[in-house]
Amino acid sequence: MTNPTNPTNPANPFEYAPAPESRSVVEIAPSYGLFIDGEFAEAADGKVFKTVSPATEESLSEVAHAGAEDVDRAVRAARKAFGKWSALPGAERAKYLFRIARIVQERSRELAVLESLDNGKPIRESRDVDLPLVAAHFFYYAGWADKLDYAGYGRDPRPLGVAGQVIPWNFPLLMLAWKIAPALAAGNTVVLKPAETTPLSALFFADVCRQAGLPRGVVNIVTGDGSTGAELVAHPGIDKVAFTGSTEVGKAIARTVAGTEKKVTLELGGKAANIVFDDAPIDQAVEGIVSGIFFNQGHVCCAGSRLLVQESIQDELLDALKRRMRTLRVGDPLDKNTDIGAINSAEQLARIRTLADAGEAEGAERWAPECALPSSGYWFAPTLFTGVTQAHRIAREEIFGPVLSVLTFRTPQEAVAKANNTPYGLSAGIWTEKGSRILWMASRLRAGVVWSNTFNKFDPASPFGGYKESGYGREGGRHGLEAYLDV
Incomplete structure (x- = not known):
């Protein structure tokens, strides 16, 4: 991972120099x-x-x-x-x-x-x-x-x-x-x-x-x-x-x-599903996934913390996502090159660690890019879990941190069922080139906000809120x- 706190990375000689705001x-x-x-x-x-x-x-x-x-x-x-x-x-x-x-x-x-x-x-x-x-x-x-x-x-x-x-x-x-x-x-x-x-x-x-x-x-x-x-x-x-x-x-x-x-x-709270179909533009979807879960360290109520990917493109998408995650820069929040800053408090960091550990203990496969974290402060590397089922705590509970749970689906009906299988109903994302599929999905997702081919976009003229819990x-x-x- 390119990281301003770890400037020597043989895999990438083109490091960003620190650019701190005063x-x-x-x-x-x-x-x-x-x-x-x-x-x-x-x-x-x-x-x-x-x-x-x-x-x-x-x-x-x-x-x-x-x-x-x-x-x-x-x-x-x-x-x-x-x-x-x-x-x-x-x-x-x-x-x-x-x-x-x-x-x-x-x-x-x-x-x-x-x-x-x-x-x-x-x-x-x-x-x-x-x-x-x-x-x-x-x-x-x-x-x-x-x-x-x-x-x-x-x-x-x-x-x-x-x-x-x-x-x-x-x-x-x-x-x-x-x-x-x-x-x-x-x-x-x-x-x-x-x-x-x-x-x-x-x-x-x-x-x-x-x-x-x-x-x-x-x-x-x-x-x-x-x-x-x-x-x-x-x-x-x-x-x-x-x-x-x-x-x-x-x-x-x-x-x-x-x-x-x-x-x-x-x-x-929320536990949003970011749903990627097999006809989605992979690179665009990866950027939306990264924005959906790693923006603001995942401290977002509408974060796309559950990635639902169509089974046929799971490997291709995850390879691209891991490549992108390796480029994320974790470190000084005042550095203009930083992508992921500090976790807000020691209490929140402890909660993130507890749930991530629970994910491993329950059998999900944990992955994070190599990342040298600062020695002081509250930090957590961007992390994803594969092999997640709907029974896992990391798929059910709001983590409120940079942790992504990956699930798969085969049909749009299955995607809707899995997306709605949560006590929350704040937001969702849909990635597909078919407008008819976007409309079909959006009308069935129990979420207050549904983004299509984007995520975490806000406008003061647009209402925001949720259903259920x-x-x-x-x-x-x-x-x-x-x-x-x-x-």
Whole structure:
């Protein structure tokens, strides 16, 4: 494997020289408070936690840990701001969203570096995927703010009130944009809780809100662990709960809000099937498979973690896939040549290792290219398993890491049956040259998003969400407004 951490590779004399992005472009404060009512403040009990770089295990900053009193203060600030914010004409709210989008664009280099430091993802992804999509979501929903009467939800739809939003660590800033942009466009105010391991870009966004002149209390950010999120979800002053994260936590949230009048959207786990037929363009499919499972270290809820390949082309496809995997570069997330960065946390790395070991113990054949991993930080080499059956844990459970399980099929009917044989239903991919087969398959796959001859493509105008244990509700597009309107 070509690897910036292992520059001597006789098999490939054309090594990439390191091309590091400078971390000096962003200033990280030694400590951060909670962002409540337009100001940063310490937690009421003074409790703090550290956020670390997963690539080096160095402490990046100390962050306030919000308790029940802090959450209550944030919700009350959002409630106080709701009256004036919701009363603004949509065109006026749109101006703030446009302003936020432009500031995100102007400060995208800072944000990309910060995201890669705190999250571990390669700078190429945070710079070229995450940040453009963040700005695009604010631009998109700014365009809706004065057109809510024409969104298909009746004349004069009203905002719900205060939205409590809990986001994950895999796309910290992008998930923030998915949640905050439609909520503000619809006239709601927000209390957002970022993930414990990746709070820095959300706190940076608080400064973006102040720079944009957003009225005090419209956006509030409380940092902490799962207990902070639980306090926010259970708070009686919350009108709407939006959560992206694990199915286990999603079920707990559903139990908490049951019997209340809170509206809820849950975007949870996945175990997507990437289905390759014998007439698929092999090289294109290989790139889609790699993007589907190794993008963002596999920390993607809609990752194509199950490869279903038609039996007649299994050997040809796997040979091509292994050749491609040998070229992937694992290492420093700030190196512009890096393909696969660090695993987000020690806890997540332990889970990936446990499930990969279970795959071997249950009889699947494990393969990974030769790869010299850095000595510090949290790392896992890109890995694939063959000889996998639907009974294997690696084919049933969400690994949330760079691990691909390969299964085979003979007929389209068998492919549909295997793809749908999962408690999840978030996404799927289909690779074939036949348009009729794409339509036939897509209509039968129980997945919220089905990609054809591509994978992991997102657009703010397109709704995203799942079925079954992948949650309910949609984010993105016109559909994403419904969750924040009283319809």
